[in-house]
Amino acid sequence: MKKIPVLSLVIVLVLSLLAGCGTTSATSAQDPDSITIAWLPNCAGDDFKEARAEIDRVIEKASGIKVVDKLTTDYAITIEAMASGNAQLAWVGAQQYIEAHAKNDKVLPLVVNSGDSGTLDDALYYSRLLVKKGNEDQYQSGTGYSIDNIAGKKMSFVSTSSTSGFKVPSSGIVEYFSQQDQWKDLKAEDLLEGGSGKFFSQVIFGGSHQLSLVNVLTDKADVAAVDDIDVASYVELTSGTANRPGAVYTVREDADAPFDKLAGAQYVIIKATPVLNAPITVNTGALSQQTIDAIKQALTSDEVTNNPKIFIPENAENKGFFNQPQRFLPVEDDWFNPIRELSK
Incomplete structure (x- = not known):
């Protein structure tokens, strides 16, 4: 008869220890200084x-x-x-x-x-492909814009770890061009570098959205992937609808570096994709x-x-x-x- 309560006690103790271990694991983090x-x-x-x-x-x-x-x-x-x-x-x-x-x-x-x-529901911003004002005619299709002619161009991305500066635009490019026989095997990793036989003639990474935009405004790139939120304080919408193909943006006169020497420079959106x-x-x-x-x-x-x-x-x-x-x-x-x- 004495074994039952002893056994029960052992079970309770074991369960308590297990529970204690679980609690310790969940709350073990200590705040740093x-x-x-x-x-x-x-x-x-x-x-x-x-x-x-x-x-x-x-x-x-x-x-x-x-x-x-x-x-x-x-x-x-x-x-x-x-x-x-x-x-x-x-x-x-x-x-x-x-x-x-x-x-x-x-x-x-x-x-x-x-x-x-x-x-x-609308917690979104935009990943955009854009070109320098004056070059947008190369990407017009009817009354709108198309990315058909970005193949063979000099491309500026932000970083391979950037959502709107690489992941989203590269996925969109692959999805669009893989429908064509010439690029049916195209993958995102094929967009990491340019050259002969590559999708782009040259690929550069700005390291930030600001510098990716600088690349296209200074003709280091023909097309750039740039989001809307990280450059919003440097530019203003000049014409068109915000974050829609055909929208024209202009660098503000009082823009801080790295746009302080690019006041008045303009770019045009040719593709825009919403991002979480x-x-x-x-x-x-x-x-x-x-x-x-x-x-x-x-x-x-x-x-x-x-x-x-x-x-x-x-x-x-x-x-x-x-x-x-x-x-x-x-x-x-x-x-x-x-x-x-x-x-x-």
Whole structure:
């Protein structure tokens, strides 16, 4: 009779230990002395210093931990910083998030900026193929534009890890041209370099959306892949409909570097593709769950939504990454599956 309670006790103890192990695994992350946020090259310029500082301030207030910026010069550096935990947070494109998550599944999306509706339904920006104004006639087809004539041209991408600066446009190019006998075996990796017998005569990588745009404006490239959000503060819509083929944009007179010597230069969009908004990501193995929850709660708060230094009002003088009437919303890993599908 005495064996039953003893056995029961052993079972309870074992189950308790197993439960304890599970709990320890889920909450084992310890907060560092400071939180490092990694920023892609597109976001690392001095003109975005105040915008970065305001986001840092919100996170520092929510977490009670000092925040430090890691300004990167290469997409791969940002991805590795997140995957290794050297950076606990980062604002990256969907493709960079997917690559970091593949390296370390503890890297997860924290929040993403909504569309103007305040929901995820229109949480989109645009990947665009564009050409220098004056050259657009080569790509006209009837009353619209076609990418038929980009074959054999000099091409500027951003980075192989860029969602809108490589992954989306390269997938679109492959999908379109693989319907033709000449290019029926075309793959995305065939677009990485140019030369004789290649799809492009030359391929260069700008390293940022800003520099990819510079490449086409300075005739280093005939066609460039450039998103809309990373160059929005340097240019203005001159004619046509924003982010639609035929739209003409002009570099502002007061544009900061690297466009300070290109005022008045113009480009024309020949193709535009919507892309899922970029997430603020977190390495959940490098921060405690309590701190992660506090940061998420702060970022999704009405206080941050109404902060004009984070969500910039129309015609504001300060520059930022997000615009009113958007807001931050929580998002899950599977929301980015459409971008994953592009690699299959």
